[in-house]
Amino acid sequence: MIDESQLRRAAALLGRVTNLVAFTGAGVSAESGVPTFRGAEGVWKEFRAEEVATPEAFGRDPKLVWEFYNHRRNRLAEVQPNPAHRVLADFERRFPRFTLVTQNIDGLHALAGSRNVLELHGNLGRVRCTGCGRVFDKRGERLGELPACEACGALLRPDVVWFGELLPQDVWSASLAAVEECEAILVVGTSAVVYPAAGLVEVASRRGATIVVVNLEPTAASELADVSLHGKAGEVLPALWEELKLIATP
Numbered sequence: 001m002i003d004e005s006q007l008r009r010a011a012a013l014l015g016r017v018t019n020l021v022a023f024t025g026a027g028v029s030a031e032s033g034v035p036t037f038r039g040a041e042g043v044w045k046e047f048r049a050e051e052v053a054t055p056e057a058f059g060r061d062p063k064l065v066w067e068f069y070n071h072r073r074n075r076l077a078e079v080q081p082n083p084a085h086r087v088l089a090d091f092e093r094r095f096p097r098f099t100l101v102t103q104n105i106d107g108l109h110a111l112a113g114s115r116n117v118l119e120l121h122g123n124l125g126r127v128r129c130t131g132c133g134r135v136f137d138k139r140g141e142r143l144g145e146l147p148a149c150e151a152c153g154a155l156l157r158p159d160v161v162w163f164g165e166l167l168p169q170d171v172w173s174a175s176l177a178a179v180e181e182c183e184a185i186l187v188v189g190t191s192a193v194v195y196p197a198a199g200l201v202e203v204a205s206r207r208g209a210t211i212v213v214v215n216l217e218p219t220a221a222s223e224l225a226d227v228s229l230h231g232k233a234g235e236v237l238p239a240l241w242e243e244l245k246l247i248a249t250p
């Protein structure tokens, strides 16, 4: 059950801003059938992050790491954006300035029609050469056990950010700039424990921006929130969108 009074409060706060950042995590794609990382059925329950999502793991056993990512790539071919992704695409059309910063690597925001998307942790559809550094879009393509670069023959890796790696600096700078200018940040479906991404909420908070959190449960971002909306993103965001429509566009 969505708390109607909190929903109206969130809509009233967001209704008056002209510059909004949405910051999303795995929970936004959960209803599309993409598993989250830290829940009871999360990816890290089945696999240890240190064994599949670090550069050291890839150096030690690239076959195992590719098996993990190929499995997730193949599943990605079957999933579609859900109402949460679609409402966030609608938000982009409503707010004069809107930036979607996502930790997700599934590409579902773009598929739902969002354009101004900053992918902090890369994209599972892309691969990057460990030799020449070229990046290739291989979304929807089946890859071998140890895929090789078509330009130089070196081993390819998923173009995602592993633990201990730096985030793509251009994407990080653009995300920080967006948060430093926004009037409000909508934090959806993330546990907000992975840094530096989670630090964006703290930057917004220090600047006095309005913070609205949408999640099944309280998270690390909740204590900074002006309003917390508990429920499924695919239900809360459409309800919030309907509330916002009742408020005149700034």
Ligand code: BJW
Residues within 6 Å of the ligand: 024, 025, 026, 027, 028, 030, 031, 036, 037, 038, 039, 042, 053, 103, 104, 105, 121, 160, 161, 162, 163, 164, 165, 166, 167, 188, 189, 190, 191, 192, 193, 194, 195, 196, 214, 215, 216, 217, 219, 231, 232, 233, 234
């Ligand atoms: C719903 C819902 C529904 C469900 N509706 N809600 C100590 C030791 C080692 C490292 C560190 C350390 N302290 C800090 C670090 C650094 C580390 C870090 O932050 N670790 C913490 C976990 C402790 N960070 C890094 O290493 C980063 N790099 C870095 O810091 O570089 C500098 C540096 C260099 C050298 C040395 C040290 C530092 C890089 C982080 C990269 C993270 N990569 C991953 C994997 C990407 C590839 C892949 O997918 O395989 O990114 S980890 C994983 O977590 C993924 C996610 O993007 C990220 C965030 O997770 P997210 O999205 O929040 O998902 P969950 O599952 O946590 O939460 C889901 C939420 O949704 C929950 O709250 C649910 O309730 C909710 N939910 N269904 C609404 N329907």
Ligand code: ZN
Residues within 6 Å of the ligand: 129, 130, 131, 132, 133, 134, 149, 150, 151, 152, 153, 154
């Ligand atoms: Zn190459």
